[in-house]
């Protein structure tokens with residue numbers, strides 16, 4: 001097996017600046033309020049993915065899934081640890097990723113494709129296929145600011161899936177499309193999965209993840225708390241620490257009572 | 262003491278356990294709510310293929326800096342094109358605006374300094390000398406100003422896509438080249454009409470001047486574009502400096518005035534001359550304007566005697582500045598996402 005992706009003790013810190021103007025900073029300092037706060041959106045995460053594996057990434061909103069994907073595709077760099085990837089990466093991480101509202105769908109298609117690493121010839125060859133798949137018809141030469149969120153997602157997905165990437169990342173952005181299109185996208189993802197592309201699929205829909213993935217990672221507040229087979233992962237999410245039957249938790253409650261007495 | 266410690270630790274663990282319990286409940290709710298949000302699509306029949314990836318394991322983030330930008334020329338071209346289209350969207354005169362403004366400024370400077378203040382006395386082809394300087398100062402200010410704003414302006418791309426971020430200040434430079442290109446052509450035509458003649462020394466000075474301009478403007482654009490992400494004040498600072506930058510290079514008045522100043526204020530003179538832009542302007546005048554002057558004795562007071570050696574040193578300094586700016590940019594780059 002060939003490693004497709006190695007994430008090694010990766011941490012991403014975000015600093016939240018509460019105050020921006022000189023006046024705000026002065027006031028906050030005078031009152032002794034904090035000027036900024038640091039937190040770990042991704043905290044000491046390590047895992048390895050083989051080429052051709054299909055990985056489901058699950059976790060609550062804000063648990064760091066998108067941040068992890070951004071670290072994998074190189075939009076962000078980790079503050080600690082390393083990310084190593086093999087081959088071309090494409091994917092949809094944010095809705096309308098990098099679409100320029102004033103530009104037409106056509107211009108955005110070329111710009112986005114070029115950013116994802118397609119060459120001019122490659123783009124020209126695949127142009128028709130991309131437009132067909134996105135099914136935006138006569139809106140191709142309309143500024144994308146007039147697009148519906150569904151059209152946005154369709155064009156974005158269509159460009160990304162035609163990149164012929166070795167690693168494909170699909171964040172929750174697909175969720176905005178209509179159902180037939182979602183089906184079409186997932187079918188296409190199954191197709192590239194069959195062809196041996198490494199896939200990351202973020203979704204809360206357990207059944208869909210079960211059909212698409214060989215493995216599940218569960219993030220909780222930035223930590224990778226589960227890494228294993230799909231069914232176990234979904235069970236982990238559902239039943240972890242369920243009321244009453246967690247002995248560790250019970251024990252703690254007793255201990256606390258004891259300490260109080 | 263120890264009991265209190267233990268109690269605190271227990272409390273912490275209980276808090277942690279409660280948090281986890283809540284999180285698990287949230288997760289269950291979410292799973293239930295979203296269980297049907299995505300359809301189930303079964304994998305196609307047939308064996309899985311093995312994809313052979315002919316590449317090494319590498320850091321996925323762009324690390325090549327400005328060098329990598331020039332390896333992605335197609336993307337650079339698209340971004341420059343987009344920038345230009347954006348600037349002239351919904352404008353009737355469009356590209357003409359980037360000529361109207363310099364033309365007006367030229368007219369005003371020529372009138373105020375040449376005609377009213379009579380700085381043209383003793384300076385043959387004063388207008389050509391002024392125009393030469395203005396073209397290249399324009400290139401510098403536009404690169405610097407456009408570059409400073411570029412990262413902030415393209416925040417959606419910076420946040421969502423993997424591009425070497427240096428591409429935006431570099432694109433600002435090409436936008437500026439696109440605007441100054443025709444002015445340089447005009448300059449060449451005027452030179453030909455006025456009577457320019459070739460000399461190797463002049464062309465050498467020109468290349469040196471150009472190298473200084475490109476490295477210096479790029480260094481400033483890189484440095485300020487990164488700073489401007491942290492504090493938007495910097496784009497105002499740059500704008501303010503641009504208001505008077507024209508007055509700080511020898512174009513409306515001649516070098517001899519500056520030289521005279523140096524006799525009474527040697528430090529001021531050194532500061533003035535340390536500006537790479539002033540040096541570049543003098544070098545450009547050496548190429549375009551000096552050869553058109555028939556009475557070469559008039560030229561002597563118009564340039565410092567050590568123009569070329571100064572130029573070489575300035576170029577060296579600018580290359581170091583560019584290197585440092587790139588370093589600075591790379592360092593700040595990882596902090597862009599949370600500041601945009």
Ligand SMILES: Nc1ncnc2c1ncn2[C@@H]1O[C@H](COP(=O)(O)OP(=O)(O)O)[C@@H](O)[C@H]1O
Nearest residue numbers: 014041060061062063064065066067068598599
């Ligand atoms: N650019 C950013 N700057 C500051 N904080 C961010 C940024 N992006 C994400 N975060 C924070 O990081 C945490 C993880 O976010 P994210 O990765 O989007 O979670 P998920 O995709 O799992 O919902 C959240 O608390 C979010 O507010």
Ligand SMILES: [Mg+2]
Nearest residue numbers: 065066171172
């Ligand atoms: Mg997300």
